[in-house]
Amino acid sequence: MDSENTQPAQGKLTPFNVITGIILVGGAILTILRFTQGIGAVTNLDNNNPWGLWIGFDLLCGVALAAGGYVTSSACYIFGLKRFHSAVRPAILTAFLGYGLVVFALHYDVGRPWRLPYPIFYSQGTSSLLFEVGLCVFLYLTVLFVEFTPAAFEWLGLKKIRAIVVKLTLVLTIFGVILSTLHQSSLGALFMIAPSKIHPLWYSGYLHVYFFISSMFAGMSMVIFEGSLAHRYLDHKMDDTHHREAPTVAFGFAKAASFVMMGYLAIKLIGVAMDNNWHYLITGWGAWFLVELIGFVAFPAILYAMGSREQNLTMVRWASAWTVLGIVLNRLNISIIAFNYHLPAADRYVPSFMEIGTSVFIVTLGIVVYRFITTRMPILHEHPDYKTH
Numbered sequence: 001m002d003s004e005n006t007q008p009a010q011g012k013l014t015p016f017n018v019i020t021g022i023i024l025v026g027g028a029i030l031t032i033l034r035f036t037q038g039i040g041a042v043t044n045l046d047n048n049n050p051w052g053l054w055i056g057f058d059l060l061c062g063v064a065l066a067a068g069g070y071v072t073s074s075a076c077y078i079f080g081l082k083r084f085h086s087a088v089r090p091a092i093l094t095a096f097l098g099y100g101l102v103v104f105a106l107h108y109d110v111g112r113p114w115r116l117p118y119p120i121f122y123s124q125g126t127s128s129l130l131f132e133v134g135l136c137v138f139l140y141l142t143v144l145f146v147e148f149t150p151a152a153f154e155w156l157g158l159k160k161i162r163a164i165v166v167k168l169t170l171v172l173t174i175f176g177v178i179l180s181t182l183h184q185s186s187l188g189a190l191f192m193i194a195p196s197k198i199h200p201l202w203y204s205g206y207l208h209v210y211f212f213i214s215s216m217f218a219g220m221s222m223v224i225f226e227g228s229l230a231h232r233y234l235d236h237k238m239d240d241t242h243h244r245e246a247p248t249v250a251f252g253f254a255k256a257a258s259f260v261m262m263g264y265l266a267i268k269l270i271g272v273a274m275d276n277n278w279h280y281l282i283t284g285w286g287a288w289f290l291v292e293l294i295g296f297v298a299f300p301a302i303l304y305a306m307g308s309r310e311q312n313l314t315m316v317r318w319a320s321a322w323t324v325l326g327i328v329l330n331r332l333n334i335s336i337i338a339f340n341y342h343l344p345a346a347d348r349y350v351p352s353f354m355e356i357g358t359s360v361f362i363v364t365l366g367i368v369v370y371r372f373i374t375t376r377m378p379i380l381h382e383h384p385d386y387k388t389h
Contacts, residue, residue: 020364027361030354034108042354048340049349051109056335057359058105060187061328062098063137064211067219068226069095069144070173070180077173084252086245089151089379090230091223093370096144099137101366108358129186136183143176154383155376162386185212191334199338201280201289204271207334213267217260218327220253221300224320234374239381247313254316255308257323261301268293285341292333296326 034042045052072091076084107113119125119134146165153162188211195203204210227246231238272278280286300322307315336349374380 020368023361023364024368026357027365030358030361031108033354034358035111039109039111042352042358044350044352044355046349048343048347051335052349053336053351053355053359054105054109056332057328058362059102059109060331060335062102062105063184063187064215064218064327064331065222065324066095066098066102067180067184067215068223069098069147069219070176071216071219072223073147073173074177077170078177081252083245083248086242087223087227087249089148090226090374091219092144092147093151093373093379094222094226096141096148097366097370099141099144101362102137103141104365105359105362129190133183133186133190136179136186140176140179140183143172143179147172147176151373151377151379154378154386159385180215181212184215185209187211188334194339197340198334199280199285199341200275200277201272201285202334202338204275206267206271210264210268210271213260213264214327214330217257217264217323220257220260221320221323221327224250224253224317225324228317228320230374230380234371234380237374237380241382242380247311250313250316250320251308251311254304254319258301258304258308261297261304261323265293265297265301268297285338288333288337292326292329296322296329300326 030042039045043052043054068091072084072087075081076088103116106116110116119131120138125131146168150162150165153159153165185208188207188209191198191203192205192207227249231246272281281290300319303315303319303322306312307319336351340348378386
């Protein structure tokens with residue numbers, strides 16, 4: 001690694017390390033409880049609410065926010081927008097870790113990790129949406145791993161195998177886009193089998209379309225958001241190319257995200273009109289629906305447009321964080337908040353503190369692994385032996 005990418009050694013007992021250590025130890029304890037005492041000992045799940053926070057947040061939000069991988073790689077390698085090249089590796093790493101943690105979190109929900117491959121290799125239910133989701137996630141995680149390996153090979157000095165993988169870049173990108181299109185939309189289609197359980201404002205025959213389109217601006221927002229954090233906390237690992245291209249990436253994705261978000265807003269309103277659900281908008285649920293649609297879609301879309309036009313990087317970065325929160329809110333609304341909305345308050349699902357703690361543990365684990373990789377491998381800088389021209 002270049003001397004410019006080194007940093008003086010710091011003490012081990014930093015606030016980050018202490019807090020992270022506490023979370024990881026607590027997560028290990030919760031993991032032991034989950035796999036020794038059963039799912040009922042650590043969650044508030046029941047027959048009315050078989051899917052909780054580990055699905056609504058860890059899986060649905062995780063997959064949506066990991067969409068930056070296919071968005072960025074397709075922009076760079078399929079559409080030829082080479083100005084986004086410096087953002088590809090961070091986006092691929094974030095997506096790879098995101099999908100990896102989704103699979104990791106599924107172990108907590110399934111409870112029998114050794115049976116997780118069964119739907120892929122032993123299941124006969126090939127007409128099931130869950131089979132399609134599982135197969136696509138399995139394949140796309142493999143694609144992301146292969147796309148990530150050139151950075152690892154450069155770090156290890158394996159030039160020949162790295163050259164082979166690089167030649168597969170376009171094929172892997174196309175395959176990744178196809179798989180992402182399938183499983184991003186299918187996650188929404190999963191909830192179409194529960195029309196009586198999801199509030200009509202969130203239920204739609206176009207849920208699969210909503211999920212896929214929202215994954216586009218979710219991925220772009222996550223690339224901007226992740227880049228903002230990286231520039232704040234890992235600036236010393238970046239080279240001049242990443243510093244120079246960072247605003248270009250942010251403004252380019254901000255402009256694209258604003259267009260996609262306005263389109264998403266339009267089709268959501270068309271969906272309300274198609275189902276003739278206007279009367280629900282004057283209810284309490286309608287007010288909450290408008291909070292999501294106006295406060296977390298229209299508002300950040302306008303911020304994106306203004307920030308892109310005025311070249312205001314701070315505004316764009318705040319819009320990205322707000323959009324990420326909006327994606328989380330949308331997925332939780334569909335899977336938890338507006339799910340079983342008709343049940344009495346006493347029968348509604350509320351995640352236990354151990355479910356929340358486990359999710360915090362999984363997210364923290366991802367941050368630790370991301371930090372470990374970016375401080376050692378050429379993710380935020382180009383390896384001196386492989387400079388691009």
